[in-house]
Amino acid sequence: MFIALNGVEVVEGNFEAQARVPDEDTIDIAVRRRDNEDSPTVRIRFKVERGKGTKFRVRSTVYLVDKDGMIEVETLDKPDVEGLLKYVRVLLHTNRQGLPSNGRIASLIDEAITQAVSEARRRTREYRARIGEELYQQALKEPGLKENTLRYTLDTIGLLHAGDDTAETVGVLAIISSRLPEEYRLNILFIAASGRGKTNLLKLLRKITPRRWRLFVRLSLGSSALALFYQALERRGLVLDMRNKIWFINEPFWVLLGQGEEDPGKRLMKQALSDTTDREPVCYDTVITINNTRKAAKLCLQGKPVIFATIQDKYSHKLDEQIISRMLPVPLDPSREVLGKIVHHIVYVKTDPATLREFKRRAALIRAFLAKELPRVDEVIFTEDAKARIIKCSNPDNPSLCDGYIGRLLGILETESVITRATEALKALAASIALLKRRFEDKDKHVTLVVTEDDVDEAWGIAKSIIESMAFGTNPLYNQIKESILEILRSGPTRRKDIVDAIKQRYNVKRGWIDEVLKALVKLGIIERCEEFGRGVYAISCPKSSEIMKYTNENQGEGEGNEP
Numbered sequence: 001m002f003i004a005l006n007g008v009e010v011v012e013g014n015f016e017a018q019a020r021v022p023d024e025d026t027i028d029i030a031v032r033r034r035d036n037e038d039s040p041t042v043r044i045r046f047k048v049e050r051g052k053g054t055k056f057r058v059r060s061t062v063y064l065v066d067k068d069g070m071i072e073v074e075t076l077d078k079p080d081v082e083g084l085l086k087y088v089r090v091l092l093h094t095n096r097q098g099l100p101s102n103g104r105i106a107s108l109i110d111e112a113i114t115q116a117v118s119e120a121r122r123r124t125r126e127y128r129a130r131i132g133e134e135l136y137q138q139a140l141k142e143p144g145l146k147e148n149t150l151r152y153t154l155d156t157i158g159l160l161h162a163g164d165d166t167a168e169t170v171g172v173l174a175i176i177s178s179r180l181p182e183e184y185r186l187n188i189l190f191i192a193a194s195g196r197g198k199t200n201l202l203k204l205l206r207k208i209t210p211r212r213w214r215l216f217v218r219l220s221l222g223s224s225a226l227a228l229f230y231q232a233l234e235r236r237g238l239v240l241d242m243r244n245k246i247w248f249i250n251e252p253f254w255v256l257l258g259q260g261e262e263d264p265g266k267r268l269m270k271q272a273l274s275d276t277t278d279r280e281p282v283c284y285d286t287v288i289t290i291n292n293t294r295k296a297a298k299l300c301l302q303g304k305p306v307i308f309a310t311i312q313d314k315y316s317h318k319l320d321e322q323i324i325s326r327m328l329p330v331p332l333d334p335s336r337e338v339l340g341k342i343v344h345h346i347v348y349v350k351t352d353p354a355t356l357r358e359f360k361r362r363a364a365l366i367r368a369f370l371a372k373e374l375p376r377v378d379e380v381i382f383t384e385d386a387k388a389r390i391i392k393c394s395n396p397d398n399p400s401l402c403d404g405y406i407g408r409l410l411g412i413l414e415t416e417s418v419i420t421r422a423t424e425a426l427k428a429l430a431a432s433i434a435l436l437k438r439r440f441e442d443k444d445k446h447v448t449l450v451v452t453e454d455d456v457d458e459a460w461g462i463a464k465s466i467i468e469s470m471a472f473g474t475n476p477l478y479n480q481i482k483e484s485i486l487e488i489l490r491s492g493p494t495r496r497k498d499i500v501d502a503i504k505q506r507y508n509v510k511r512g513w514i515d516e517v518l519k520a521l522v523k524l525g526i527i528e529r530c531e532e533f534g535r536g537v538y539a540i541s542c543p544k545s546s547e548i549m550k551y552t553n554e555n556q557g558e559g560e561g562n563e564p
Contacts, residue, residue, distance in 0.1 A: 001119045002027050005112060010104040015092070017105045019112065025049065027112045030065075031088050031105060040066035042091045044084055044109065046116040054128045056120040058113070062087045081110045128211075135368035142365050149369070149436050156362040157204050159355050161197060162345035163338040167330050169462050171205045173432040174306055174328070176370075178213055178246050180377050180435065180449070182278050182304040184428045190310045192332035197342070198310035199250050201332070205308065206248045207363045210371035215245035215305055239281045242272065243303030244376055251310050268299060269307075273326040276301045325418045328425050330466055334480065335506050375442060377449045380431050385453040389460075390426060405460045409471045422470035427451075429459035481507060481517050482526070489527060489540045496536035 006021040017031045027046040033039035043063040051057035060079035064071045074087060082101055089099055099105055139145050144152045150172060157168050167190060174186040190198045206214070252269070267286070276282050283300040309327070313334075349355055382390075391407035393399070399410035406423050433455045434440075440449040460467070465480055481503060488494055488502055496518070503514050518538065521527045530542035 001122075002115055005115065008108065010108050012104045013098060015094070015099060015105060017108055019108060027116055029109060029112055031092065033092055039092065040064055042088045043070070044088075044112075046079065046112050048116055048120050048123065054124065054131055056123040056127065058116040058120050060084065060113075062091075064091055079113050079116075081106050081113065084109055132368050132371065135364055136372045139365040139369035139372075142362075142369075145365060145369055146373075149366075149373075150433070152362075153208060153366055156208065156359060156366060157201075159359045159362075160350060161201050161204055162349075163342045164197065164201060164332045166462065166466070167201060167332050170328065170330050170429070170466065171201065171308070172208075173429050173436075173459075173462075174308065175205060175209050175213070175246060176374065176432040176435055177428050178244050178306040179374050180428070180431055181380060183424070184380060184431045185304055185306045186425065186428045186432070187273060187307040187327040188309070189327040189329050190308070190332060191313050191329055192310075192334070193314070194312050196332050198332060202248055202250055202308055202310055208366045208370075209246055209248075210367045212371065213244070213246050215242055215247040239300040239302055241302050242276065242305040243278045245303065246306045246308070248308045251312070268301075272301060272305060273307065276304050278303050325421055328463075328466060329469065331480070337506065373438070374435060375440070375447050377431075377435065377440060377447045379446070379448045380451060381448060382427070382430075382451045383453065386430065386451050386456050389453045389456040390423065405456070405464075405467075406471070409468065419471040422467045425463070425470060426456070426459055426467050429463055430455040433458050481514065482521060485517065485521065485527070485538075486540065489538060493530050493537050493539035493543065496538065499538065 001024070002021040005019045005027060008019040010017050011034070014033055014035045015031060016034050017029055020028045020030070022028060025048045029044045029046075030041050031044070032041040041064075043065055045061045045063065047059050047061070048056055049059060057077065058079060059075060059077055061075045062073040062084065064073050073091065076083060085099055085101060085106060088105075089095060092099075142152075144155075150169070153172050154165070154168055157172070161168065170186075171188060171190075174188045177184055177186045190201060192198050271282065271284065281300040281302040283298055285296060285298055287294050287296055307327070313331070389404055391402055391404040391410075393402040393407060395401050399407075402408070402410050406419065406426065409419060409422075430451050431449060434449055434451040437455070439452065439455075440447050465483065484503055484506060485499060488499055496515075499518070500511050500514050504511070518527075522529050522538075527538050527540055528542045530537045530539050532542070
């Protein structure tokens with residue numbers, strides 16, 4: 001790699017430099033004065049060596065060589081021409097005029113850095129490819145991974161996270177959706193109280209995601225949108241390529257109303273969610289502040305990424321509709337029953353070093369398996385049966401006659417809300433399941449995925465409450481409380497007070513919020529308010545007069561006000 005540099009000499013004014021390549025890992029550049037034979041020599045050594053993990057790096061060391069021997073002056077982990085020239089100038093007693101930054105010696109140093117860094121990157125790629133292939137071969141032998149990839153992945157996440165089966169499943173499917181065409185990619189917003197485990201789940205999902213699928217590999221989960229994009233643009237040029245990439249970010253402020261409406265980062269995120277496309281870069285002008293000076297800048301983005309974000313539930317009423325309508329709101333399990341399981345898991349499971357090692361082992365196998373097994377899909381085809389499971393209308397002009405998971409929702413919706421995006425979410429989940437089951441064909445590098453009715457059924461079974469929440473434009477907790485209320489009412493007519501007490505025992509919500517759910521269910525015709533029983537009695541279907549006296553007597557003396 002470095003052989004062309006071996007023996008290269010350059011002369012610049014009173015100085016000369018010579019390059020030597022003593023071995024396949026090293027480049028030495030010796031710089032000395034020509035006008036003083038007793039002057040010492042400055043030797044710069046560039047060494048390609050293993051860094052942390054699978055990465056190779058270039059380390060540069062500056063030595064001063066004189067008649068008394070060789071002294072190490074400084075070591076730099078990230079060498080740059082100007083930084084190295086500073087040491088050379090000081091040690092050889094000159095200045096910028098003697099050794100200019102754009103001179104021949106500077107160019108030789110720059111060429112050495114370029115070749116060394118290029119070699120380090122090449123070795124990193126080769127090493128990762130070799131490790132990836134070894135892990136892939138291990139993954140093929142791992143019991144359960146190929147046979148049921150989703151189940152194996154969920155079990156792996158479950159080693160370090162407890163109590164959020166639906167959120168974990170939807171999260172894994174969203175990762176898989178990054179391989180699909182842009183209209184099938186899912187954006188996920190995890191919602192839960194502070195300290196409930198949102199960040200933990202986000203990190204675990206990130207760890208099972210293949211490295212080259214991630215938009216930002218080494219950057220912090222908490223960095224701002226604009227800072228992340230500027231760092232990426234600085235490294236990669238004018239266009240940030242987001243095609244088939246996944247971005248994990250923790251509690252971004254840009255999802256909230258009133259939070260920096262004119263902030264470039266927020267506008268950038270709206271563009272990433274709404275306007276970007278795989279087909280061509282989308283550019284727009286913005287203004288940024290650098291060193292207290294406002295400057296115009298052009299940002300160009302290409303591709304629609306899969307975005308994972310988190311937010312505390314107390315801010316859910318402040319969500320920006322333009323953003324939240326383009327994300328799938330996924331609540332972590334809010335029920336009280338799950339807390340014991342979570343705490344037990346934290347104390348007895350997550351304190352076990354063997355469990356952590358097992359997670360790391362399995363996560364590495366998952367990354368290698370997904371990277372090799374799942375291609376980028378060019379075309380998604382839904383079978384006729386799969387389409388009918390989503391919606392089937394004998395007369396599309398009359399929604400009440402439609403059947404299917406989404407079709408049945410049309411009959412009870414008073415407004416369109418975001419049912420269209422709820423439909424897209426169901427399609428994306430089903431397509432992700434089909435891809436995990438490898439229902440695709442690769443002909444002449446054109447990958448076609450076929451989605452069946454079984455995939456749609458499985459997707460609906462996983463995310464029914466979440467998709468209904470999108471369709472109704474409601475808080476994701478709405479459907480969970482709705483199901484709990486219906487479960488209570490299946491035993492017969494029940495007083496409001498008993499309903500509220502039971503729900504509050506299970507969920508950390510206010511009484512007024514439960515009243516709003518009851519009102520909505522009555523309005524939609526899902527439950528009834530039984531006026532003949534007295535005030536505040538609800539049922540799925542109110543009984544006739546045979547039981548009226550019983551409930552009337554029970555309600556006497558209750559003095560229930562605040563009837564919803």
